[in-house]
Amino acid sequence: MSKIGYHHGDLRRTIVTAAVEAIGDSGLDGWSLRELARRAGVSHAAPAHHFGDKSGVLTAIAVEGFTLLADALEAAEPDLLDMGLAYVSFAVTYPVHFGVMFQPGLYRGDDEAVRKAEARAGDVLREGARAVTIPPSGPEHTTLAAWSIVHGFANLWLSGALRMPADTDPVQAARPVLRRLLEH
Structure with missing residues (x-):
């Protein structure tokens, strides 16, 4: 060795x-x-x-990030609220991964490991959305709405744009926002 x-x-x-x-x-x-x-x-x-090169390193970070995200989503209760809170928790716990994952121009998006890890995370999120369909939308629109809200909340939190007290728990702050999505 x-x-x-x-x-x-x-x-x-x-x-x-x-x-x-x-x-x-x-x-x-x-x-x-x-x-x-x-x-x-x-x-x-x-x-x-x-x-x-740097793109190769960022590809490895993206793969790891999507894998960690899928693990977090799978560990959550199989409902959209808990999965959304797990998403926010992931973003706050792994901000570098989160920042890389959703900038596909930084890494090799056609990399097989990236595609598999990203698909796994997406499949878990879509499965959670199937349980909740917000009329008149179908599950695909519910998935997109849920992802947009949790991803937006996580980005706003990480950037400091929400201007909440320093001791605020981001997951608890996200809970009423996500509940709003699920009210119909």
């Missing part, structure tokens, strides 16, 4: 973790592969070897 493999175990995981930290610290434009190598304690060539 190489010295790097011995010290770092899963080098890809180490680099993705370094990327999430770097993006969290400096934003989507404020990091480089060389910085990831420094943060991960590996040679400057290691990130490029494993991911090719």
Whole structure:
């Protein structure tokens, strides 16, 4: 086993973790592969070897994000309210992933792993929407309405645009908003 493999175990995981930290610290434009190598304690060539370029790193973050989102949605009660709250909780817990996932121009959207992870998350959300159809819409419109509301709320929360007290729990703040969607 190489010295790097011995010290770092899963080098890809180490680099993705370094990327999430770097993006969290400096934003989507404020990091480089060389910085990831420094943060991960590996040679400057290691990130490029494993991911090719920044887009490859962001693709790995998107895959991880969609997988984490699908896991969170599956862990929620199988109703639209709980799934919506799980979505907001995911966004607040994983803001870097959330920020990357919904900017497909940043990563390789045609990547098979991205497509599978994104489809899984979408399927779970659509399944939750099937239980609630808001007349006169069908389940596809309910899914789009629910996604639009929870995604918008999460973006507004993360940007600070909602201007709520610092000690406000974002999931609890989202609850009445999502209940409004479900009133019909």
